[in-house]
Amino acid sequence: MIQDVSTKPFADQKPGTSGLRKKVRVFQQPNYAENFIQAVFDVVTGKEGATLVIGGDGRFLNREVIQVAIRMAAANGFARVLVGQGGILSTPAASHVIRRYGALGGLVLSASHNPGGPEEDFGIKYNIANGGPAPEAVTEAIHARTLSIENYRTFAAPDVDIDSPGLRQVGPLTVEVIDPVADYAALMETLFDFSAIRALFAGGFRMRFDAMSAVTGPYAHEILERRLGAPAGTVVNGTPLPDFGHHHPDPNLVHARDLYDLMMGPDAPDFGAASDGDGDRNLIIGRNQYVTPSDSLAVLAANAHLAPGYARGLAGIARSMPTSAAADRVAAALGVPLFETPTGWKFFGNLLDAGMATICGEESAGTGSDHVREKDGLWAVLLWLNILAVRRQPVAQILAEHWARFGRNYYARHDYEAIPTDRADALMAALRSSLPTLPGLDTPAGPVASADDFAYTDPTDASVSARQGVRIGFVDGSRIVFRLSGTGTEGATLRVYLERYVAADGDLSLETAVALAPLVAAAEALAGIAGHTGMDRPSVIT
Ligand code: G6P
Ligand code: ZN
Known part of the structure; x- marks a missing residue:
């Protein structure tokens, strides 16, 4: 029986870069999740008879919100819900399932790399029919709707079994519990040469994949160990846990320290x-060789033709503005366009839909292609494995040969976290107003060649996104970018992206910190970071 339940708006349901992300206890307020889901359903059209995909990363509250969403889908006109068994669907797998089954969209329950558990984070994101995150016009409409909502619509029914595959009925709604891995694994088999990778493992190649007690465990067990024959134990932390084993499921050198130490050790x-x-997201480390996400994008783009799914070449490469220009040199060599977009995966969606770009990547550890409309961690791992299976060289040698051909973009990101918002805003305002005076100015990194505030015009629909970050270019091709994070939860985070280009005939084996030292000094001279923030060093360097 359909029920209309009266409710009152919450003032804080504005979706951010990746959906609505809040503390679990915020989501546990009565009607909080219901209001947001109803706002989504009120905004999307074409629900009658349509299919909705539901799944999440297994974090605390995942199962409860899935039951709520299923009952509400039943009352809002959907004909079919596809839900991952156990409530599990990785973000890229959800994107694929939406596309493969022609769904109207999907609810992806996740707070990405933020910690999980009763005191930590939860999130709900709506993806549209192309498999990608809802564009801003849609999320703004959802937000507006949350501010005026008066009731939500649900179906009086007990919880449905989401732990065994098969068909269930909730009133008029058919609930199909699907294997969360099967469709995704099948897609990967179409893109990569699984027999070559199997031969690589059979020849004694060894890897460790750390699933960080998060959603990729079941995918990695199935694909790496079962289908590709990597020895049991290759995948560690392979069972998704509601609190990720008390860890922060962010694959960087701080939170994946065990993996880093192993890879740097004997x-x-x-x-x-x-x-x-x-x-x-993905983290890639060779034996004694960390690969920055920017370099990883460049190497993957330069070698993608070695994988069957990309053998015909790339239509184009896209990177976010703060990502290093290493990929630009690859695009130039391949004779394909390079698109520089603002930070945020959603900016790639239009380029992918239009067939203008094939591979995309960001400095924040996201890489992906036109196979789905989200970035895809395991896809990046499998493309690396395919390349390694063909080239049969260590990662360090592949990187060395890449730099010897294209030159090296030394790169680091310095984050200043939890700055009082007014101080961070003051720093950016001062920097922005100084821009016209900067060209020609001498700094510890040499004279400034160019200075601007990045604005992007989407080549597919001519929409403009302004004020996307301050870019300062130097005469030798080096670059500093300043921007405030759009995903922080406490105060503001200033991100300073430092990049120095050394041509192929220059010194390619400097320590990154040494190579970038003049740029660190220039960043301080140009932005007065210590004066504005009271911090004399970054909180995190990646
Ligand atoms: C999310 C988005 C990415 C973005 C990243 C960093 O992960 O999906 O596309 O690069 O946030 O955003 P931030 O604004 O914190 O630098
Ligand atoms: Zn994520």
Whole structure:
């Protein structure tokens, strides 16, 4: 029986870069999740008879919100819900399932790389029919709706079994519990040469994949160990836990420290990788060789033709503005366009839909292609494995040869976290107003060649996104970018992206910190970071 339940709006349901993300206790308020889901359903059209995909990364509250969403889908006109068994669907797998089954959209329950558990974070994101995150016009409409909502619509029914595959009925709604891995694994088999990778493992190649007790565990067990024959134990932390084992499921050098230490130590296997809470980010480390996300994008783009899914070449490469220009040189060599977009995966969606770009990547550890409309952690790992299976060289050698051909973009990101918002705003305002005076100015990194505030015009629909970050270019091709994070939860986070280009005939084996030292000094001179923030060093360097 359909029920209309009266409710009152919450003032804080504005979706951020990746949906509505809040503390679990916020989501536990009566009607909080219901209001947001109803606002989504009120905004999307075409629900009658349509299919909705529901799944999440397994974090605390995942199962409860899935039951709520199923009952509400039944009352809002959907004909069919596809839900991942156990409530599990990685973000890229959800994107694929939406596309493969022609769904109207999907609810992806995740707070990505943020920690999980009763005191930590939860999130709900709506993806549209192309499999990608809802564009801003849609999320703004959802937000507006949350502010005026008076009731939500649900179906009086007990919880449905989401732990065994098969068909269930909730009133008029058919609930199909699907294997969360099967469709995704089948897609990967179409893109990569599984027999070549199987032969690589059979020849003694060893890797460690750290699933960080998050959603990629079941995917990695199935694909790496079962289908590709990697030895049992290759995948560690492979069971999704509601609190990710008390860890922060962010695959970086701080939170994936164990993997990093292993890969830098005497017993390092050939290859190490990790993914985040919901499976869209990746970390790649060779034996004694960390690969920055910017370099990883460039190497993957330069070698993608070695994988069957990309053998015909790339239509184009896209990177976010703060990502290093390493990929630009690859695009130039391949004779394909390079698109520089603002930070945020959603900016790639239009380029992918239009067939203008094939591979995309960001400095924040996201890489992906036109196979789905989200970034994809395991996809990046499998493309690396395919390349390694063909080239049969260590990661360090592949990187060295890449730099010897294209030159090297030394790169680091310095984050200043939890700055009082007014101080961070004051720093950016001062920097922005100084822009016209900067060209020609001498700094510890040499004279400034260019200075602007990045604005992006989407080549597919001519929409403009302004004020996307301050870019300062130097005469030698080096670059500093300043921007405030759009995903922080406490105060403001200033991100300073430092990049120095050394051509192929220059010194390619400097320590990154040494190579970038003049730029660190220039960043301080140009932005007065210490004066504005009271911090004399970054909180995190990646
Ligand atoms: C999310 C988005 C990414 C973005 C990242 C960093 O993960 O999906 O596309 O690059 O946030 O955003 P921030 O604004 O914190 O630098
Ligand atoms: Zn994520």
